[in-house]
Amino acid sequence: xxxxxxxxxxxxxxxxxxxxxxxxxxxxxxxxxxxxxxxxxxxxxxxxxxxxxxxxxxxxxxxxxxxxxxxxxxxxxxxxxxxxxxxxxxxxxxxxxxxxxxxxxxxxxxxxxxxxxxxxxxxxxxxxxxxxxxxxxxxxxxxxxxxxxxxxxxxxxxxxxxxxxxxxxxxxxxxxxxxxxxxxxxxxxxxxxxxxxxxxxxxxxxxxxxxxxxxxxxxxxxxxxxxxxxxxxxxxxxxxxxxxxxxxxxxxxxxxxxxxxxxxxxxxxxxxxxxxxxxxxxxxxxxxxxxxxxxxxxxxxxxxxxxxxxxxxxxxxxxxxxxxxxxxxxxxxxxxxxxxxxxxxxxxxxxxxxxxxxxxxxxxxxxxxxxxxxxxxxxxxxxxxxxxxxxxxxxxxxxxxxxxxxxxxxxxxxxxxxxxxxxxxxxxxxxxxxxxxxxx
Numbered sequence: 001x002x003x004x005x006x007x008x009x010x011x012x013x014x015x016x017x018x019x020x021x022x023x024x025x026x027x028x029x030x031x032x033x034x035x036x037x038x039x040x041x042x043x044x045x046x047x048x049x050x051x052x053x054x055x056x057x058x059x060x061x062x063x064x065x066x067x068x069x070x071x072x073x074x075x076x077x078x079x080x081x082x083x084x085x086x087x088x089x090x091x092x093x094x095x096x097x098x099x100x101x102x103x104x105x106x107x108x109x110x111x112x113x114x115x116x117x118x119x120x121x122x123x124x125x126x127x128x129x130x131x132x133x134x135x136x137x138x139x140x141x142x143x144x145x146x147x148x149x150x151x152x153x154x155x156x157x158x159x160x161x162x163x164x165x166x167x168x169x170x171x172x173x174x175x176x177x178x179x180x181x182x183x184x185x186x187x188x189x190x191x192x193x194x195x196x197x198x199x200x201x202x203x204x205x206x207x208x209x210x211x212x213x214x215x216x217x218x219x220x221x222x223x224x225x226x227x228x229x230x231x232x233x234x235x236x237x238x239x240x241x242x243x244x245x246x247x248x249x250x251x252x253x254x255x256x257x258x259x260x261x262x263x264x265x266x267x268x269x270x271x272x273x274x275x276x277x278x279x280x281x282x283x284x285x286x287x288x289x290x291x292x293x294x295x296x297x298x299x300x301x302x303x304x305x306x307x308x309x310x311x312x313x314x315x316x317x318x319x320x321x322x323x324x325x326x327x328x329x330x331x332x333x334x335x336x337x338x339x340x341x342x343x344x345x346x347x348x349x350x351x352x353x354x355x356x357x358x359x360x361x362x363x364x365x366x367x368x369x370x371x372x373x374x375x376x377x378x379x380x381x382x383x384x385x386x387x388x389x390x391x392x393x394x395x396x397x398x399x400x401x402x403x404x405x406x407x408x409x410x411x412x413x414x415x416x417x418x419x420x421x422x423x424x425x426x427x428x429x430x431x432x433x434x435x436x437x438x439x440x
Contacts, residue, residue, distance in 0.1 A: 022138045022165075023129050024049070028120065029144045030175060036096040036120075038063070040081075042129060045088035049081040050131035053123055055106040062097040062109070070094075081127070100253050102238045105352070107172075111230045111240075111251035114193025117149075117176020119228055119249065123169050141166045145175055152180060155187050155223045155246070168288075171244050172228055180226075185210035188227040194252075197261045198270065202229055205271055206248075209278045212311055216381040217282045222246060225281060231257065241273060243280040250274070268312070268322040275308035285388050292398025294347040298422065299399050302359015305330075306367065306380065309360065327364070330357035331433065338429035343422045358433075362418055365436035369410035383409050 027039040040049060051059070057074040065071065065081075070092055072081050083089055098110045098118060111119040128136045142163035143151060151158045152174040174180075180189045181203075190202050206227050214220070228249040241250035250273065260266045283290050283300050291300040309327065312319045337346065337354040346354040367380035374382075387402050395401045399422075407415045417436050426432050 022140050023136065024127055025140045025142075026122075026125050026127075026166075027142045027144075028125070030146060030149075032146045034098060034116075036098045037066075038094045038096050038125060040092050040127060042090045044129070045090055046129040047082065047086070047088050048130060049092070049127045050129075051079050051081075052126040052128070052132045053106055054078045055103045058101055058103070062101065064095045066093040066095060078131070080131075100232060100234075100236075100238075100251060102240060102253075107242060107244075108240055108251060111172070111228070111249065112232045113176055113178065113189075113191045113230045114232065115176065115178060115191075117174065117178050117189075117230075119172045119174055119230060119251075122166050122171050122173060123244075126166070126170060137167045139166045140164075143173065143175075149175060149177055151175055152187075152189065152226070155226055169244055172247055172249050174228060182224075183207040183210075185214065186225050186227050188229070190227070190229045191231040193233070194229065194231045195258050195261045197267065198229075198257075201267060201270065202227070202274070206274055206278075208315060209271075209275050209311060212315060213278055213282060213307070217385060220246070220281060221286070233257070241277060243277045245284060246281070248274065248277045248281070250277075265322060268316075268319050271316065271319070272308050272312060272326070275311040276304045279304040279307040279311075282384070282388075285392050287392055288397070290388060290391050290397050290402075294352075295344045296399050297347065297352070297355035298343060298359035298362060299402060300359075301355045302361070302363045303380075303384065305356050305360040306363035309364075310367075310380075327360065330360050334358040334361055334433065335429045338421075338426050338432075342425050358421070361433055361436065362421065365414065365418075366406055366410060368437060369414050370406075373410055378409060 023043050025041040027041070029037045029039070031037070054077060057079060059079045060072045060074060063072055069083050069085070070081060071084050072079055081092065096109070098112070100108050100111055102108060107121045107123065109121055109124040122141060126132070126139055140163065142161065144161040145151060147160070151162060153162060153164060154171070157180070174189055178189055178192060180187050182188070185207055188202070188206065190199055210225065223246050225246045225248065228247065230251045232251070232253050233255055234253055235255050236253040239250070239252045239254060254260070280300070283303070291297070309323050312323050334354060334357040337351055338358065341349050341351065343354060343358050346352060363380060366383065370383055371379050383405055387405055390401050390405070391397045403415050403418065406418070414436070417432070421432055421436065
């Protein structure tokens with residue numbers, strides 16, 4: 001990997017803001033003493049601010065209004081910021097807690113690097129006057145940092161300050177001193193404090209995975225993808241990762257990572273994770289994501305896991321035993337889960353993991369059926385490429401369009417079996433799964 005061309009871009013007077021003015025502007029400032037200040041400026045008086053993302057009520061403990069006139073309250077599963085006396089306001093400042101916090105089904109607000117750098121997740125900061133709705137999706141964001149540090153926003157490096165318009169799920173922004181490295185396919189900021197074995201693996205494996213998927217699913221459009229891998233050696237046992245547009249990220253909040261990396265399965269698991277996340281990058285298109293509602297998550301999570309299995313088998317033949325054992329565990333987990341509920345009900349029943357395990361098995365069956373019908377000329381990648389094209393041309397995103405293509409590429413019978421598996425309370429899940437595979 002070659003060093004990223006580290007020409008720091010100084011802020012110029014031409015703003016990156018869109019012409020339309022959002023209702024709420026967001027300003028983030030980091031001081032030399034690692035104090036993080038968040039400022040909201042409204043375009044009109046507000047009785048309260050509501051937040052886009054509300055996985056829990058941890059803002060109450062972690063966000064401290066600078067003025068004692070303000071408070072954060074938790075009502076009916078959502079957090080709000082308001083003045084204690086109920087009067088309106090147009091400006092408010094808060095102090096943030098810049099440490100890792102595991103949020104269920106959401107991304108951590110801060111992911112620290114071992115040298116003092118940090119990722120800050122902007123989606124956590126999105127707020128709206130009164131409450132948020134789907135009609136509000138633009139925020140002007142500015143960020144100021146101390147001298148000697150830099151920002152990485154959308155793959156570009158800035159010093160002192162910059163600004164941009166943020167939207168959708170937001171992004172991770174790097175603040176710190178570590179220089180990124182760049183390959184033809186990815187820009188990476190890999191924590192220098194990570195065990196050497198993980199650093200070496202990420203440095204070699206991520207570019208290899210990017211090329212692998214690019215050869216099968218096409219080159220990603222837009223800015224070059226960025227990999228963030230951060231590490232805090234603390235008395236904890238949590239880790240978290242995921243994808244946002246053009247970003248893959250992973251944080252380890254562990255005190256025993258040096259011990260874990262001695263286990264070959266842990267390295268394979270890490271490689272699987274990143275393969276899964278790279279696959280997710282290809283589940284977006286010019287018109288947004290290709291998948292639908294949360295109860296249809298077998299589509300994208302299952303696809304990403306099956307593509308991860310294929311990538312490991314193709315690129316790292318020594319992982320065959322690991323992959324085989326993992327797929328076997330996925331089947332047991334899927335069978336057990338489907339004895340209790342319908343797959344489409346897994347999200348609301350707190351069994352989201354079934355979308356990964358059962359979803360992988362569905363995509364494995366589709367891939368095998370497609371290859372059989374085409375005598376090996378087509379596969380799951382062929383199907384996914386056409387699925388993306390259909391959605392970009394105006395077809396409905398989600399399983400309806402996808403399964404119509406499965407019927408075309410494989411058979412109507414397979415589609416019927418998949419729908420039974422997804423929509424029905426099964427009396428014998430193991431038998432239903434077995435019959436997904438044509439001519440088993």
